[in-house]
Amino acid sequence: MKQQEGKKVLLYCRVSTDEQAKEGVSLDEQRTRLKAYCVAMGWKVEIEEIIDDGYSAKDIDRPGLKRLLSQVEKGTVSRVLVTKLDRLSRRLLDLLKLIDLFGQHEVSFVSTSESFDTETPSGRLTLQVLGAVAEFERERIRERVIDNMAHAAKSGKWLTQHPYGYRLVEKELVVHEREAIVVRRIYDMFLDQGMGYFAIAKQLNEEGISSRQGKEWSIRSVKLVLTNPVYKGTLVWNRTDSSKKKRKQKEEGEWIMLPGALPAIVSEEKWDKVQEKINDKPKVPSRAKTSPHLLGGLLKCGKCGASMTISWSGWPKRHRVYRCSAYKNKGTCESKPYRADEVEKWFVEGLKNLVDSVEHRVREVVISQVEEEKSQKKEQKLRAAKLRYERKVEAYTAGLIELSDLVEEKSRLDEELRKEQDSGSDIDEVVVNQVINELKEKCANFIDSIGVLPVPELKQRLLLIVDRVVLLGEKEIEISLVV
Structure with missing residues (x-):
């Protein structure tokens, strides 16, 4: 041409x-x-x-x-x-x-x-x-590379860049103690002090503590530390499909999970509690976190259920009052204003009385929640076992695995089914008592901090234990705890 x-x-x-x-x-x-x-x-x-x-x-x-x-x-x-x-x-x-x-x-x-x-x-x-x-x-x-990486992961080898708190030595993670101290502190700040991602990042940055590669902490970097299973010693690989531009999380049955394969920085119990708080965190109004008043954003009117907000009253000496917002903004409630210092005093006294009787009052609620959590974990484990078996059936049908592999997976599924049938509804008294004791300890810590900590820090501890407060009348307060 x-x-x-x-x-x-x-x-x-x-x-x-x-x-x-x-x-x-x-x-x-x-x-x-x-x-x-x-x-x-x-x-x-x-x-x-x-x-x-x-x-x-x-x-x-x-x-x-x-x-x-x-x-x-x-x-x-x-x-x-x-x-x-x-x-x-x-x-x-x-x-x-x-x-x-x-x-x-x-x-x-x-x-x-x-x-x-x-x-x-x-x-x-x-x-x-x-x-x-x-x-x-x-x-x-690509498949051969993935197979080799899967084999390495099952052997406990770390396949990517080391996370904060660790260093990589011959493809194995070792704890970097100086950073590990910061990791443990982040877990304590979130779980025990009630601080959120932003508050934790702000605190660390103000103290001049840098995150990875000398960068400042952010909401995202704090959340990554709090949700990474590596910190409880569990290696998790193959969770996401990166073959396409938009990453997609795979089914749990495809994950490679090796508990105890890595050196832990926090206990498994503490890590699990953090995940529960992240996933089941009660929806606290933003004003409950930011209000400079102890019960701001938490206190409700006992007559109409509306929020009670802070106003100022008196002349020439002014004082704080909690006033029903429905009365203040609409005039539709007959609730009178209450002096804020008196209401907060009634609340503290009520909380002290509640601490003394907390075991009796919340025991039934704790038992119900423990039963529900136990049931959810069993269902999740059984779903994962069924999914693994279904994939083995597909692989055997396609001629990719031997019959012995399929039989072995079926035995594992039958074992999970047997465990579910054998496990009764007996309540673990140790777990129930542990939950109750932790709640009592948090209430006691809050009461001991009154008059010692500034209100913003005091409220962080308060939100760990109190979900709602209703002012019914003179010296009558209903307190709902976070159980």
């Missing part, structure tokens, strides 16, 4: 970092072959070299390729030459998109090693076949 007049030929050469030392793919070798091909074809036109040095062909985000496509779209190119198909791309979808773009601008694509030209039907067919083979091989390489 005749070379289009006034248009040039682009010679595209590429090597990735791991290919630089391999024979036959060096940039000089590619240039030599492509120029020789042009001479053999008798093309006496302008020839331009475009180089991508050190770039993989897994995608088309390469500076040289972008420059090539820009020239194609401008209409100044007649042909694009490569020594081999995978120099342009290893993904069939990307290849077809590029070839389609070349076709739209009447640019032919030539691979000298595979001896085809996309201007011919046979060349286009060969291109698609070779592209499919190239993508298939790349996926096989």
Whole structure:
């Protein structure tokens, strides 16, 4: 075919970092072959070299390729030459998109090693076949890498960059004690002091404590520390599917989980309590956290249920009062205002009385919640076992595993079913007593802190134990605890 007049030929050469030392793919070798091909074809036109040095062909985000496509779209190119198909791309979808773009601008694509030209039907067919083979091989390489990584993960090897609080020594995590102290403190601040992500980050930044790589703490970095199972010594891998642009979490049955495979920084019990608080955190109004008054955002009117807000009363000596917002804003409630210092005094006295009788009053509630939590954990474990068995059935049907593997998985499922049937509804008294004792301890800590800590810090402790406060009348207060 005749070379289009006034248009040039682009010679595209590429090597990735791991290919630089391999024979036959060096940039000089590619240039030599492509120029020789042009001479053999008798093309006496302008020839331009475009180089991508050190770039993989897994995608088309390469500076040289972008420059090539820009020239194609401008209409100044007649042909694009490569020594081999995978120099342009290893993904069939990307290849077809590029070839389609070349076709739209009447640019032919030539691979000298595979001896085809996309201007011919046979060349286009060969291109698609070779592209499919190239993508298939790349996926096989990816599967082998994943299998090797899965084997390493099951052996307790750490496969990525070390998290805060650890260092990586010969692919194994070791505790970095200086940072581990900060991790334990973050868990205590969140669980025992009632501080949120923002408050924790602010406190650490004010103290000049840096996070990873000397950066400041943020809401996200604090949450990552509080939710990463590595800190309780559990290795979790293969949780997300990263093969596509948008990462998606996989089913739990596909996860690789190895409890006790790593050195722990916090106890498993404390880590689990943090997750429960994160997932089942009561919805506290924002004003309950930010109000400078002890019961601000918590106190409700006993007559209409509306929130009671702080106002000022008296002259010339003013004092704080809690007033029903429905009366204040709408005039629809007959509740009178109450002096704030008196209401807060009644609340503290009521809380002290409640602490003395907390075991008797909340025992039934605690038992109910322990039963519900136990049931949810059993259901979750059984669902994961059923999912694993279903995947083994699919694998056996496809001929990927032996019958013995399927039988072994069925035995594990039967064992889980048997455990569920055998486990009765007996309540673990140790767990119930532990929950009650922790609640009593938190109430006592709050009472001891009154008059010692400033109100903002006092409220953080208060929100750990109190869910709602209702002012029924003179010296009559109803207190709902967080159980």
